[in-house]
Amino acid sequence: MLGLGVVCDEYFVPCLEIFSKKFGLPPDVAGATLMAMGTSAPELFTNVIGTFATQSHDIGLGTIIGTAVFNVLAVSACCGLAVGFAVPLEWWPLTRDCIMYGFVVAALIGIIYDGRIEWWEALILVLLYVVYIAVMYYNRILEKSATSTKEKLNCKKSGGLEEAYKNPPNPDLNQEKPSTENGTTAPNVGSELNLRSDAPIDSRSVASVYSSSSVDEPFHPFQPPKEGLWSKIWWYLMWPNNVLLAITTPDVRRPSCAKFFILTFIMSVLWIGSLTYVAVWMITIIGFTFGAPDSVMGITILAAGSSIPEAVSSVIVSRLGKGSMAISNSIGSNSFDILICLGLPWLIKAAAFSSDGAVSVNSGGVGYSAMMLFGSVLLLYVAIVFNKFKLDKKLGFLFLISYIVFLVLASLIELNVFFVVNPPQCRDCEG
Secondary structure, eight states: OHHHHHHIIIIIHHHHHHHHHHHTOOHHHHIIIIIHHHHTHHHHHHHHIIIIISOOHHHHHHHHHHHHHIIIIIHHHHHHHHSOBOEEOOHHHHHHHHHHHHHHHHHHHHHHTTSEEEHHHHHHHHHHHHHHHHHHHTHHHHHHHHHHHHHHHHHHHTTOOGGGGSSOOOHHHHOOOOBBTTSOBOOOTHHHHTOOTTSOOOHHHHHGGGSSSOTTOOOOTTSOOSSOHHHHHHHHHSHHHHHHHHHHSOOTTSTTTGGGHHHHHHHHHHHHHHHHHHHHHHHHHHHHHTTOOHHHHIIIIIHHHHHHHHHHHHHHHHHTTOHHHHHHHHHHHHHHIIIIIIHHHHHHHHHHSOTTSEEEOOOSHHHHHHHHHHHHHHHHHHHHHHTTSEEOHHHHHHHHHHHHHHHHHHHHHHTTSSSOOSOOOHHHHHO
16 A cells, blocks of 8 residues: 555656646646546555456445545544644635535435445446536636625624625735644745645645755655655665666656656556555455455555555645645545546446446445445534634544544444344355
């Protein structure tokens, strides 16, 4: 899973950036399509392999639901606990993403509740992603309209203070800097990155704040870091993987290799597919050995392993004072996971490779996990609204406890503790 993060961050995402420039895609559309594909490639390949290779639809569905809850609760908890100050959040990106994601999760629950996904139901998920892209494309217009409506409502509640909203302050210029725990002001280095709250997180852009190197600095697998014990340990641990990638895949951030972006795309896809297949195979064997269903392994190990890089990036961005960007990215990437990473493989399998035009889900517990996912989104938004759109340690503890409760309940349900939702494994039938 760690190797997957290196492939996606260092090779696949830079290659997709070149694709977006070649086709002239707007930033919002590029972020919602190509960049989302880059960051969600492990989840996409996990479900593809689970659907077509291992014939286990539960591991892909469980991984994506587990990843979604991790992104909503665990990432938010990490941001609230690790930052050290109350991170201000913008109301529009959070409201937009929570509303859209609520509809997406509701559609998923309606489709999988009977354990059978028809081809036209999978098609609905794919078409909903087209709607998602359209919303992102017209985000500026929708934001302006929503802000105007909100200001009018506030004017009526405050006794008609329309004059106060004729020249609203610029939130980027006049926003108060978040205060740290010792009373000092957090560094406002987010302006150095020109980060937008609805833009996808780029780990290389984040890293540029802490170094004098260029944002597009190529990856150097043969140059160990000069400082930091953990950085050196990590470098030596990942060195075999990094050398293989450097030998087989051109780094398009090097001027001499930029013209080979198509080869980089092909090699990245091959590497991601190969590593994902090995990861899914190993997790399946481990789960079978210990008698754990595929859905449990997907919700826990695969979900957390594939989401750790996003959690680290979100914490770094939150420390820059851009909490809205971190939360919006974690919620927004979930829409791609459900609508495309689940919907597209299901559509192809049901329409072209299934005799009855449907795909079956063995576990009945993933439906309950999906309902808990909907509840996690609702909890996130309501808690942040009551906390006046600020993310602090208080909410961090709340989200962390909620995520632990989700893992425990989802695992117990999948293990048939409360009621039977999973059929017995083959070795259980022999006895």
